[in-house]
Amino acid sequence: MKRLAQMPVKPHPAKFTNTHLEEIVKILGGSRELNVLDPFAGVGTIHNLPYFTRGLELEPEWADQHHATIVGDALDTGFDNECFDAVVTSPCFGNRMADSFKAKDDSKRHTYHHYLGRPPSKGSSAIMQWGKEYKEFHRKAWLEAKRVLVLEGKLIINIKDHIRNGEIQPVTKWHIETCLDIGLKMEGEVSIPVGGLTHGENYEKRIPHESLLVFSKKVALEDSIS
Numbered sequence: 001m002k003r004l005a006q007m008p009v010k011p012h013p014a015k016f017t018n019t020h021l022e023e024i025v026k027i028l029g030g031s032r033e034l035n036v037l038d039p040f041a042g043v044g045t046i047h048n049l050p051y052f053t054r055g056l057e058l059e060p061e062w063a064d065q066h067h068a069t070i071v072g073d074a075l076d077t078g079f080d081n082e083c084f085d086a087v088v089t090s091p092c093f094g095n096r097m098a099d100s101f102k103a104k105d106d107s108k109r110h111t112y113h114h115y116l117g118r119p120p121s122k123g124s125s126a127i128m129q130w131g132k133e134y135k136e137f138h139r140k141a142w143l144e145a146k147r148v149l150v151l152e153g154k155l156i157i158n159i160k161d162h163i164r165n166g167e168i169q170p171v172t173k174w175h176i177e178t179c180l181d182i183g184l185k186m187e188g189e190v191s192i193p194v195g196g197l198t199h200g201e202n203y204e205k206r207i208p209h210e211s212l213l214v215f216s217k218k219v220a221l222e223d224s225i226s
């Protein structure tokens with residue numbers, strides 16, 4: 001995909017925090033030899049981890065903020081089968097940050113569209129609200145992650161539920177069930193407290209934590225007995 005020349009640095013609304021990175025290191029351990037992919041890399045916070053990291057990001061304005069991130073699509077990464085020890089990523093959460101309209105009200109501007117200053121690109125999950133399209137997209141993303149993982153490699157997904165029409169939307173549960181359904185093994189879940197409010201939340205109704213879901217790619221039965 002073509003890079004845009006002389007682009008101003010665009011901020012990102014949903015970066016990994018140091019707490020996320022510290023927890024990820026606790027999960028993966030200290031080996032500097034690990035090859036790690038983030039297929040939804042944003043501005044490349046993943047590259048602060050002490051591993052060999054690669055990032056893919058659909059939006060050039062964000063991908064270009066780190067040399068180890070390339071512009072690409074998480075559903076079709078172009079990497080060989082079984083070439084990463086871990087896939088570590090934060091997909092979009094399907095919440096109000098996916099709203100894609102020109103907000104006139106300053107309080108409603110915590111969206112991917114607003115931070116980019118234009119609508120997210122075709123094929124972006126950053127404009128998918130929690131629902132059928134969001135689920136179909138992420139099932140494909142986790143199948144692609146599984147394909148590029150070595151056997152026993154780990155998939156770590158950062159995710160968060162949200163409240164819509166007064167009800168908790170079970171986004172985290174859906175990602176767990178989908179990863180189990182495509183044959184990954186669940187190793188654990190780490191809760192990460194989050195402060196502040198995101199668009200559409202209020203103090204009574206916010207969900208005060210995100211999760212890091214940890215899966216591993218199981219050895220297929222035929223591999224283990226051959």
Ligand SMILES: C[S@@+](CC[C@H](N)C(=O)[O-])C[C@H]1O[C@@H](n2cnc3c(N)ncnc32)[C@H](O)[C@@H]1O
Binds near residue numbers: 016039043046075123
């Ligand atoms: C939650 S953000 C990740 C932020 C990142 N962890 C960081 O610290 O900067 C999710 C990212 O996925 C990107 N994205 C959405 N659809 C994509 C796709 N099909 N392929 C690659 N990236 C995509 C969005 O543009 C957004 O930057």
